[in-house]
Every structure is written in structure tokens, then in C-alpha cells.
Amino acid sequence: MNEYSEEAISSAINFFENLNLRMSVEDFMRKLLEISLAIFPIFDRGSVIIRHGGEWRYVAWIGYPDELGEIRATNLYIPDGENPVVVDRIMEMSRGFLTRREIEQFEKVGSELLKKTVAVAIRVDNKAVGGIFLDSTKDVHITDDLLKAMKAFGKLASIFTAMKLYQERERGYQREIILAMRKAMEARDPHTVGHSERVARYAVSIAKKLGLDMKEVDKIYWGSIIHDIGKLAVPEQILLKPTKLSPEEYEVVKRHTIVGYSMLEGYPWLENIRHILRSHHERCDGNGYPDGLRCDEIPLDVKVVSVADAFDAMTSHRAYRKALSLEQALHEIEKEAGKQFDPEVARTSLSVLEELFDKNP
Ligand SMILES: [Fe+2]
Ligand SMILES: [Fe+2]
Structure with a gap:
């Protein structure tokens, strides 16, 4: 013994x-x-x-x-x-x-x-x-x-x-699928790629500032990279239209949320980011789409991506409108706190976005 x-x-x-x-x-x-x-x-x-x-x-x-x-x-x-x-x-x-x-x-x-x-x-x-x-x-x-x-x-x-x-295999699949999706987007609409990457960068920094753990931050990163993947289903003449969309065309674009959400169905390793694709255009006042959720029904990770997404949209040039300046965009986020955006996420975002904006490649 x-x-x-x-x-x-x-x-x-x-x-x-x-x-x-x-x-x-x-x-x-x-x-x-x-x-x-x-x-x-x-x-x-x-x-x-x-x-x-x-x-x-x-x-x-x-x-x-x-x-x-x-x-x-x-x-x-x-x-x-x-x-x-x-x-x-x-x-x-x-x-x-x-x-x-x-x-x-x-x-x-x-x-x-x-x-x-x-x-x-x-x-x-x-x-x-x-x-x-x-x-x-x-x-x-x-x-x-x-x-x-x-x-x-x-x-x-x-x-x-x-x-x-x-664990490695699962991560590998997740990466591969997301990167394949991103390639598909890139081929279709080069603007979306720069957009997703900026949204991911903004969202990750906001998430860290809010004190979210690394698992959440990781989810927010990958969710941001493909948040607009459903736009693959929007016809090109609408997606790349250089002028303002008609109300009917806008309804088609809005469907990218539900389309993205269903595209990720059935992949267990993407299950945890699907809701970001569905809900990133929801608003705290309940006037968003596709489900008209209210502030307390929108998950925190989605709220973070929403602010990052809106900020990048505002500060990017579109054929039919000029980009807002940094000050104008920040003012807009402040103004929309409690309406479009979650008040705490909006407040936290201001300093993060201000700091990151100048460093844009
Ligand atoms: Fe979107
Ligand atoms: Fe977007």
C-alpha cells in the first residue's frame, strides 16, 4: 500500500x-x-x-x-x-x-x-x-x-x-461559415464589407466598455460581421440603387433581418448569434422592425450592435445623402437615447465612438 x-x-x-x-x-x-x-x-x-x-x-x-x-x-x-x-x-x-x-x-x-x-x-x-x-x-x-x-x-x-x-472543430466551423458568408456579401456589395468590419470594431469596444465578458464580446464581434448577411436576398437593383428607395423597396430591404435569421437556422454553433441578425433594427420605443420589440425585450448584445450599426450608417457616404460629421452623429445618438437606443448603451457609446472614429482606416 x-x-x-x-x-x-x-x-x-x-x-x-x-x-x-x-x-x-x-x-x-x-x-x-x-x-x-x-x-x-x-x-x-x-x-x-x-x-x-x-x-x-x-x-x-x-x-x-x-x-x-x-x-x-x-x-x-x-x-x-x-x-x-x-x-x-x-x-x-x-x-x-x-x-x-x-x-x-x-x-x-x-x-x-x-x-x-x-x-x-x-x-x-x-x-x-x-x-x-x-x-x-x-x-x-x-x-x-x-x-x-x-x-x-x-x-x-x-x-x-x-x-x-x-471545441476546436466547432469554432473552426463557425469561422469558416461566417467567412464564407462574408465572401458572398463582398462579391455582391463591396460597401457592406467595410461597414460590417467597422460595426464589429465599434460594437466590440462598446461591449468592453460596458464590462461584458469575453464570451459576449466574441458573440458581438461575429454577430456584427454578418449582421446584414440577409441582404444577399435583396435584389441588386434595390440594394445598389443610387437614389432613395420607394416605400415598397424599403419593405424589401427590411426583410434582410428575417432572412439573415433564417439563414443561420440549423447550425448549433451559430445559434447564439442568430438573434443579432433578426433584431439589430429594433428600437427601444417599439417602432423598429421586424418584431417591434420594446427596450426590455431587446437583448443587450443586440442593443450594442444597433448603436454601432446606426453610427456607421450615419457617418458613411451614400449616393443619395452626405455623411454626417462625427459631432452630428454623436449628437444624434445622444438625442435618440431612450427612443431608438438603449439609454445606457447610448451614453457609454459616445466616448468610445469619439475615440475610435478618427482611427478609422
Ligand atoms: Fe441591417
Ligand atoms: Fe448594417
Whole structure:
């Protein structure tokens, strides 16, 4: 029976309780190694590898020189299945499938000194995507307790890695879809692109000034970038018309809110920004469209995008009217506080917009 140090156990408990996905894979694996080595001091070093494309890379190590991080290997020993495996003299065992260069690199970091290794696979979708290795330069005795704990660490690392992969995939999809949409807009109406980017910049700064957290700010950024995406469905002769729109034409343009909202339907990773597309033309006094929402029914992120959107529209030239000056536009926002805009968002926006406006590219 092993005697674990109280300190090691409590730092392990603390780590597991505070686990979160904001942590990088490198930080997580390093912490896991620290804890394993503290709980099992019979090991004097350890490392974690993760597969990147076709090769294995070291993402964390303790007790090895940093050159270990430079090794890229195509074949490394990883146990099959989820049970940990005890390996004697891992370097001798690996020589057969390592390249000459890899052998040199491993010798340089002292791998031939290792007498006992416990390895466990990190598995996602039933495939090994990485491995945790605890090594000793002595012929230590490996207990059943230790193997049980290693199995649990392997599972924990597997869960974390899987969640990270899904999170990345989801983010990747979101980015790709949004960028594809933006390209479509650009092809159609070059004005919209500069507009979306400015709205995003204004809205993000206003959101930060309001003290919103990074998740909200991120949502506001992507929501702003595609807030007018529904204009893809507005016929070109209306969208690019150089003169003022007729009331019928204006009704068609107004539909871009509902069209954008339905375009994003069915993509779980865009679900959290859809409402920005639908409601960015709502007004606090209830005279906006498409739903005539009132101030307390309009979400805060939408209110932020609305001010940014209106400000950019006012300060941009249109074929049928000249741009307002910065002072005129700010005055307009102040005047509309409580009518078109949320009073607090409008007030907070004034100084932010004033500061950002001059720095426009
Ligand atoms: Fe719009
Ligand atoms: Fe807009």
C-alpha cells in the first residue's frame, strides 16, 4: 500500500475541481504530470505526447531537457487499449521502429537511462491520439494502486483532449461559415464589407466598455460581421440603387433581418448569434422592425450592435445623402437615447465612438 503525501493529494483534488476548457492542452498535461509525479515520487521524470497530423509531438515534460519538445517522431510506443502498461528499458524496446535521427535525439535527452516506464494511452473515439509516460531511472516496483491511478489519469486526459478537439472543430466551423458568408456579401456589395468590419470594431469596444465578458464580446464581434448577411436576398437593383428607395423597396430591404435569421437556422454553433441578425433594427420605443420589440425585450448584445450599426450608417457616404460629421452623429445618438437606443448603451457609446472614429482606416 502506498503512502501518498497529503500535499500531493490536495493539489490533485484542487486541479480536478478547477478543470476547465479554457486551459490549453499543454498546461493541462503539464499539470497532470506534476500531480502524477508528486503522488508517485518513485518516478523522476515524465512526458506527454499528442498526435499532430502524421507525427507525435511532446506537449509537456518534467525532468527532461527542452530538446525533448523538438522531437517529431512518426512511430512511438503507445499501449493498445485503455490499460496502462509497464515497460522495461523503453529505449531498447523502441530502437527497432525509430529512425536513426530519432534515436540520436532520444539519446541526447537521456532516454537510454530509463529503466522503468509506465505508459497509458490518451484515446479519442477509440483511437490513441496521445500518451502519458512516467519514467524512472531505477528499477522501481510498480504497484496495482499505481496502475489504477494511471488508468484514471489516462481517462481524464482522454476526456479533456476529446472536449478540446470538439471545441476546436466547432469554432473552426463557425469561422469558416461566417467567412464564407462574408465572401458572398463582398462579391455582391463591396460597401457592406467595410461597414460590417467597422460595426464589429465599434460594437466590440462598446461591449468592453460596458464590462461584458469575453464570451459576449466574441458573440458581438461575429454577430456584427454578418449582421446584414440577409441582404444577399435583396435584389441588386434595390440594394445598389443610387437614389432613395420607394416605400415598397424599403419593405424589401427590411426583410434582410428575417432572412439573415433564417439563414443561420440549423447550425448549433451559430445559434447564439442568430438573434443579432433578426433584431439589430429594433428600437427601444417599439417602432423598429421586424418584431417591434420594446427596450426590455431587446437583448443587450443586440442593443450594442444597433448603436454601432446606426453610427456607421450615419457617418458613411451614400449616393443619395452626405455623411454626417462625427459631432452630428454623436449628437444624434445622444438625442435618440431612450427612443431608438438603449439609454445606457447610448451614453457609454459616445466616448468610445469619439475615440475610435478618427482611427478609422
Ligand atoms: Fe441591417
Ligand atoms: Fe448594417
